[in-house]
Amino acid sequence: MKLKLAVSLFVIFCLNQSQAKEIAITFDDSPRHATGYFDGKTRALKLIEQLKQHDVPQVAFFSVSSRLDKEGIERLKLYANAGHVIANHTHNHPNFNQLTLAQYQENFLLADEKLSTFKNYKKWFRFPYLREGDTQEKRDGMRKTLADNGYLNAYITLNNYDWHIESLFQNTIKQGIAIDMQRMSQFYVEQLIDSINYYDELAIKHLGYSPKHVLLLHEMDISALFIGDLVTELRKQGWKIIPVEDAYTDKITDYQTTRIFKFNPGRVGEIARDKGQKKNLWHHSLDEKYLEQKFNQQVLMQ
Numbered sequence: 001m002k003l004k005l006a007v008s009l010f011v012i013f014c015l016n017q018s019q020a021k022e023i024a025i026t027f028d029d030s031p032r033h034a035t036g037y038f039d040g041k042t043r044a045l046k047l048i049e050q051l052k053q054h055d056v057p058q059v060a061f062f063s064v065s066s067r068l069d070k071e072g073i074e075r076l077k078l079y080a081n082a083g084h085v086i087a088n089h090t091h092n093h094p095n096f097n098q099l100t101l102a103q104y105q106e107n108f109l110l111a112d113e114k115l116s117t118f119k120n121y122k123k124w125f126r127f128p129y130l131r132e133g134d135t136q137e138k139r140d141g142m143r144k145t146l147a148d149n150g151y152l153n154a155y156i157t158l159n160n161y162d163w164h165i166e167s168l169f170q171n172t173i174k175q176g177i178a179i180d181m182q183r184m185s186q187f188y189v190e191q192l193i194d195s196i197n198y199y200d201e202l203a204i205k206h207l208g209y210s211p212k213h214v215l216l217l218h219e220m221d222i223s224a225l226f227i228g229d230l231v232t233e234l235r236k237q238g239w240k241i242i243p244v245e246d247a248y249t250d251k252i253t254d255y256q257t258t259r260i261f262k263f264n265p266g267r268v269g270e271i272a273r274d275k276g277q278k279k280n281l282w283h284h285s286l287d288e289k290y291l292e293q294k295f296n297q298q299v300l301m302q
């Protein structure tokens with residue numbers, strides 16, 4: 001009887017192991033302008049502390065080199081010294097749809113020069129706004145530039161509008177309105193989990209498995225405040241947090257769409273589109289009006 005129980009428990013354990021969904025965490029736009037709740041250094045220290053306290057392994061900071069003033073450099077050093085990755089997000093965050101290939105390449109290379117001096121720098125490139133080139137010449141040109149320079153296209157699979165949630169939060173505080181932080185946290189976590197589960201289901205539908213996911217977040221005050229709550233909820237729902245390095249070993253890392261996207265939905269969205277899906281490549285929470293309405297209801301109780 002005891003043996004039977006032990007065998008059953010072992011089987012359940014193995015099933016859980018094989019079914020653990022995996023997710024890595026990345027923060028774009030660092031050192032992002034600090035506008036209100038925290039100053040830049042406090043934000044960085046709080047974010048590092050939260051990641052450590054919640055046993056989050058290596059995350060990545062996709063950085064913009066034009067923001068490297070004294071304080072910006074200090075922030076990136078804090079992240080690097082905490083064991084996290086610093087990577088390339090261009091010099092000044094241009095929209096590829098508005099630049100020529102040559103201008104874009106120059107912007108990318110300037111960032112490479114300035115950022116590669118940081119400890120824990122990796123040749124990973126995150127396209128601003130996820131825009132990878134709206135013509136074949138631009139798309140293929142940047143693919144070649146990345147390859148020639150030994151870079152990985154550091155795609156994301158899990159898209160959301162966390163930057164708009166930050167705006168709603170900061171604007172409310174600026175108006176002198178008190179925010180219930182518990183309700184704020186619940187709202188943030190719920191919106192993110194909704195979109196995460198949506199993209200995971202989309203991936204399973206089109207790939208037949210749950211890939212190692214890459215979550216897109218931004219280096220902002222709400223990230224520093226609530227990342228621990230998000231991680232706790234993810235684990236409760238059966239997710240395992242993995243190093244970003246590990247996420248980029250999935251089969252989909254080598255996937256290259258043949259399609260030209262003017263607006264790129266992220267890697268799972270691309271795969272879905274290539275498999276014939278035309279609608280809902282963006283989750284419904286990627287909508288400023290929707291988020292504002294939910295924020296008013298759930299956080300401000302209006």
Ligand SMILES: [Zn+2]
Nearest residue numbers: 028029128129
């Ligand atoms: Zn960005």
